[in-house]
Amino acid sequence: MDQRADHDDLGETAEKPQEPAGPREDEARPQEAPEPGVEAEETSQEPPAPPKKKRSLLRIGLLILAALGAGGGYLYFTTRDIQSTDDAFTDGRAVTIAPQVSGLVVSLDITDNQFVRKGDALVHIDPRRYLQDRDSAKGALDVARAQLEGLKLGVEIARKNFPAQLEQAQAQLASAQAAAAKADADYQRQKSLPKQATTQQEVDAATAALRQAQAQVLLSQAQLDAATPVPQRIGQANADVGRLTGQVEQAQAQLDQANLNLEWTVVRAPQDGWITKRNVEVGSYVTPGQSIFSIVSPDVWVTANFKETQLERIRPGQEVDIEVDAYPQLKLKGHVDSIQLGTGSKFTAFPPENATGNFVKIVQRVPVKIVIDSGLDPALPLPLGISAVPTVRLK
Numbered sequence: 001m002d003q004r005a006d007h008d009d010l011g012e013t014a015e016k017p018q019e020p021a022g023p024r025e026d027e028a029r030p031q032e033a034p035e036p037g038v039e040a041e042e043t044s045q046e047p048p049a050p051p052k053k054k055r056s057l058l059r060i061g062l063l064i065l066a067a068l069g070a071g072g073g074y075l076y077f078t079t080r081d082i083q084s085t086d087d088a089f090t091d092g093r094a095v096t097i098a099p100q101v102s103g104l105v106v107s108l109d110i111t112d113n114q115f116v117r118k119g120d121a122l123v124h125i126d127p128r129r130y131l132q133d134r135d136s137a138k139g140a141l142d143v144a145r146a147q148l149e150g151l152k153l154g155v156e157i158a159r160k161n162f163p164a165q166l167e168q169a170q171a172q173l174a175s176a177q178a179a180a181a182k183a184d185a186d187y188q189r190q191k192s193l194p195k196q197a198t199t200q201q202e203v204d205a206a207t208a209a210l211r212q213a214q215a216q217v218l219l220s221q222a223q224l225d226a227a228t229p230v231p232q233r234i235g236q237a238n239a240d241v242g243r244l245t246g247q248v249e250q251a252q253a254q255l256d257q258a259n260l261n262l263e264w265t266v267v268r269a270p271q272d273g274w275i276t277k278r279n280v281e282v283g284s285y286v287t288p289g290q291s292i293f294s295i296v297s298p299d300v301w302v303t304a305n306f307k308e309t310q311l312e313r314i315r316p317g318q319e320v321d322i323e324v325d326a327y328p329q330l331k332l333k334g335h336v337d338s339i340q341l342g343t344g345s346k347f348t349a350f351p352p353e354n355a356t357g358n359f360v361k362i363v364q365r366v367p368v369k370i371v372i373d374s375g376l377d378p379a380l381p382l383p384l385g386i387s388a389v390p391t392v393r394l395k
Contacts, residue, residue: 083314084391087365088304090324090382093297095271100264101125102287105280112278116269116295123267123280123292130265134258141251148244155237173220180213273297274381300382301372302334304390305344305365313394314339320370323389324382332375336392340367 103125110122187206273295280292302322306314314336322332343364345352370390376382 081394082391083306083310083394084389085304085306085310086387086389087306088302088370088388088390090300090384090386090388091303091369092300092384094276094294094384095273095297096291096294097122097267097270098289098291099123099125099267099286100288101130101261103127103129103265103285105282105284105286108280108282110275110278110293112275114275116273116275118269118271120269121266122269122275123286125265125267125286127262127265130258130262134255134262137251137255137258141248141255144244144248144251148241148248151237151241151244155234155241158234158237169220169224169226173217173224176213176216176220180210180217183210183213186210267292269295271295271297296384298381300376300384301337302370302388302390304368304370304388306368308343308364308366311339311366311368314368314392319393321391321393322370322372322375323391325387325389326383327377327380330375330377330380332372334370334372334390337369337371340369342366 105123106126107124108122109120109124110116116122183206187210190203190206276294276296277291278293280286286292302320316336316338318336320334320336322334324330324332343366345364370392
């Protein structure tokens with residue numbers, strides 16, 4: 001067996017060709033620098049991952065999917081009962097202030113962006129002309145009142161004295177007529193007597209007495225005629241009283257207007273608010289209706305332009321959380337007050353006309369008024385027109 005083993009070893013040795021004694025080719029040749037990327041490609045070939053590593057990657061993927069699903073579900077259930085928009089702005093009432101009378105501004109009691117109270121004096125207009133108008137109207141009223149009182153007094157006296165004057169005139173006429181009748185009888189008797197029974201002197205005396213009595217009758221008749229139309233004269237006097245009463249009322253109205261114009265020389269605040277857009281200075285000449293500044297009311301609300309697809313569940317009275325970009329620290333609470341019955345584009349100066357041409361459907365936005373209930377800070381008044389983000393709670 002030892003010989004067979006030796007024989008096998010010799011056979012294997014005989015089968016191998018003998019290598020030359022010189023240096024090996026791969027050892028003698030200098031090693032070339034590998035090209036960039038080539039070695040990486042050659043060395044990056046790794047053996048396939050074992051099944052354990054594949055299972056780990058699968059678990060990670062499943063965990064990621066589960067997390068995404070949970071997040072999506074949470075987002076859905078927490079946002080399905082709210083509607084929000086960033087197309088919202090603060091809004092309010094800005095009252096334009098204009099003087100009621102014209103004149104030169106002599107003093108100002110306000111500055112830009114100052115807060116004023118209702119009734120505060122803001123602008124003073126030169127009052128001298130209006131003082132003169134008031135005094136003139138007051139004098140005209142006094143004259144009209146005096147004339148009216150005098151006429152009323154005359155009418156009252158005539159009413160009281162008319163019956164007595166009429167009776168006196170009637171009595172005087174009757175007495176004069178009786179005296180005239182007696183004088184006529186005496187004259188006729190003297191005239192019928194024979195000349196021997198009377199004298200010419202007696203006839204002349206009877207004639208004179210008759211004429212005097214007749215004259216007295218005429219005078220008494222004239223007095224009676226003068227006393228008879230007193231009621232008509234009283235009626236005319238009453239008409240004059242009515243006319244003068246109208247003049248007195250007109251003079252009173254002129255005086256009231258003069259006092260009102262004088263009061264209007266001081267421009268006062270009609271409401272609480274902040275002064276904005278002031279364009280008046282001392283020395284400016286202002287006229288009625290001229291805008292001199294505006295007052296922004298502290299009552300501010302939010303106008304939110306929701307898409308028409310968001311209005312399905314929005315109703316007045318729903319609670320609203322409001323964030324303001326200018327003051328992130330403010331957490332405002334409010335409620336939906338009303339929904340405008342028309343899109344914003346419908347009330348523009350030139351509303352869109354879709355009856356002609358090609359039509360491209362665009363989601364419309366509808367203004368929703370949101371009233372702020374709490375959370376406002378008096379030290380941080382909200383300017384009109386700043387951006388807000390309301391979130392309506394639909395439940």
